Amino acid sequence: MKPKKILGSNEIEIILNRLSYQLIEDFNSFEETVLIGIQPRGANLAKKISGLIDFLNPDNNLKLGFLDITFFRDDFRRSKKVLNASSTQLEFSVENKTVVLVDDVLFTGRSVNAALNAIQSFGRPKAIKLLILIDRRFSRELPIQPDYCGLQVDSRLNQKVIVNCKKYDVYDSVYLINDDNG
Amino acid sequence: MMIMDDLSVNNLLGIKYLNTDDLKLIFKTADNFKEVINRKIKKVPSLRDITIANLFFENSTRTKLSFELAQKRLSADVLNFSSSGSSISKGETLIDTVNNILSMKVDMIVMRHPSPGASVFLSKNIDSCIINAGDGTHEHPTQALLDAYSLQEKIGYLENKNILIVGDIMHSRVALSNIFAYQKLGANVTVCGPKSLIPNYISSLNVKVEIDFKKALNNSDAVNMLRIQNERMSETYFPSIREYVQQYGLTKDILDSIDRKIIVMHPGPINRGVEITSEVADSEQAIILDQVENGVAIRMAVMYLLASKLK
Numbered sequence: 001m002k003p004k005k006i007l008g009s010n011e012i013e014i015i016l017n018r019l020s021y022q023l024i025e026d027f028n029s030f031e032e033t034v035l036i037g038i039q040p041r042g043a044n045l046a047k048k049i050s051g052l053i054d055f056l057n058p059d060n061n062l063k064l065g066f067l068d069i070t071f072f073r074d075d076f077r078r079s080k081k082v083l084n085a086s087s088t089q090l091e092f093s094v095e096n097k098t099v100v101l102v103d104d105v106l107f108t109g110r111s112v113n114a115a116l117n118a119i120q121s122f123g124r125p126k127a128i129k130l131l132i133l134i135d136r137r138f139s140r141e142l143p144i145q146p147d148y149c150g151l152q153v154d155s156r157l158n159q160k161v162i163v164n165c166k167k168y169d170v171y172d173s174v175y176l177i178n179d180d181n182g
Numbered sequence: 183m184m185i186m187d188d189l190s191v192n193n194l195l196g197i198k199y200l201n202t203d204d205l206k207l208i209f210k211t212a213d214n215f216k217e218v219i220n221r222k223i224k225k226v227p228s229l230r231d232i233t234i235a236n237l238f239f240e241n242s243t244r245t246k247l248s249f250e251l252a253q254k255r256l257s258a259d260v261l262n263f264s265s266s267g268s269s270i271s272k273g274e275t276l277i278d279t280v281n282n283i284l285s286m287k288v289d290m291i292v293m294r295h296p297s298p299g300a301s302v303f304l305s306k307n308i309d310s311c312i313i314n315a316g317d318g319t320h321e322h323p324t325q326a327l328l329d330a331y332s333l334q335e336k337i338g339y340l341e342n343k344n345i346l347i348v349g350d351i352m353h354s355r356v357a358l359s360n361i362f363a364y365q366k367l368g369a370n371v372t373v374c375g376p377k378s379l380i381p382n383y384i385s386s387l388n389v390k391v392e393i394d395f396k397k398a399l400n401n402s403d404a405v406n407m408l409r410i411q412n413e414r415m416s417e418t419y420f421p422s423i424r425e426y427v428q429q430y431g432l433t434k435d436i437l438d439s440i441d442r443k444i445i446v447m448h449p450g451p452i453n454r455g456v457e458i459t460s461e462v463a464d465s466e467q468a469i470i471l472d473q474v475e476n477g478v479a480i481r482m483a484v485m486y487l488l489a490s491k492l493k
Contacts, residue, residue: 068214071226071256071486082188082490085214121223 006134006153006161007174015150016171019131020052022148023100030062032126033098038115039068039086041163042103045133048169049102065090067101069114088118095123100148104163106132109144134161134174189487193312195301196321197362205366209331211483212476219255219478229258232489234290235283238315239265239276242294244450244474245315245325249292252481258489261288276300277307284310289492290485293317298355311488319353319414325449326359328480330367332473333404336445341368346398348374348430349408349457352381353415356449360406361387374398375430378419379410395430396439404445407432407457427456434461445469 007015027033030053037046043066050064070085101115112130119125131148136155153161153176160179164172186203194200218226234253238246246262253260263283280291290311293301298320305312316322334340345364351357351373364371365388372390373380380391392398399405410426420426432446446458446468454460463470 070214071218071228076228077231077490077492082487084187085211087214088217117227121218121221121225123222 003175003177012171030060034063036065038103046102072114072118093123094125099125099128102131105134107136109140109142197359202366212479215482216479227257229256232289233259235261235288237263237293239295248477321359322355326363328477330363332476343369343403346402346405350379352379353411376420406447432458
């Protein structure tokens, strides 16, 4: 099967704007809310959304951070790939804050599970929400669902969703491809 | 900069066996762990299904504590063994001792041993992951890694930097591991000390030898001061400690008399007033306590990367 284009740059832009508006609607000035991107790809998306929120609602107190989950993953020594870490940049405590976790694709739910564990090292949040660009529903291995979702995609296990991003803030396209290795 | 995502070795026996990419990968991973150990909650679950035995056939404070802390921060299960009061005194061989410990389903061995080459010997005779925590006068790889990492943190990439190692080069495993590590990172290494404490073969390592301490300091970006290893000396190598201090002790006067600000390192334990004065050891130029902090991050990185290769 040829790679199937699910989203183009215009559609992604509309979706990200919608998600940003949803966050603004729910959290207003973001006094008690922090946006945390899961490294590596969720970090880009979080940056992009934070930029959109700044543009749409300049008067906000949104704090942005990046969380690396490598050392909390449950597939250490179980996958063929060596798990190499990215950096965690959280300059604030999440104690009593509402955390919005951001990632590009939600698949098995294991990365988000690792993020839920990792975030505990930085305090006890009041609540944790999940924002996802692409939700590959029907492939979850853990009971984890997004609170803010860009697009739901039905895909098979041996397929991959590729989110192409030129620079951190320029999203090109989303493709569904067949993964021969998987 | 492209960094490999896997170590080229399955054991850490010495810096000699690592390549430059290995060093860079360990440093990059240590960066991540340094961030972890500065969190409020300093523990990650990565090695929760790994058991590590620390076998110390020789005394150690810093290294042992550092390894143990690193293991606990990684959530590994830890077994501690020291040779005093053990079956070693009943005549058991090293291989038997270690095989007995491995039978208890231990995944990784951290070993310090008084005999040079003990960890290489062990790696040839047993099937487990081994980390050398110092073997006699041979190597002390994690110390060299943390030294180079700490220095790089202060002065940037070590390529073409001039690093001086002063003191008992002959009996120091830190010196040999340091020489290998700095050279693999592109630095120039000079050793300095009494002629009697500089081994004959040193020139084969492509190391410069300088007997005049002040002259050597003048050409250096950093200096690593080593302790006189009295416990490894069976004879007298210099006339008196007083004379050694006069010629090779690092004092504030000497540091002030050179025209550049050099970084002062020491692997510990320090003999204050011998190789280094208190004033220098506690000065801003000294990164001795940074070295200790980084030691935990480096050891976490080494054990994490080696554990990822365990079957």
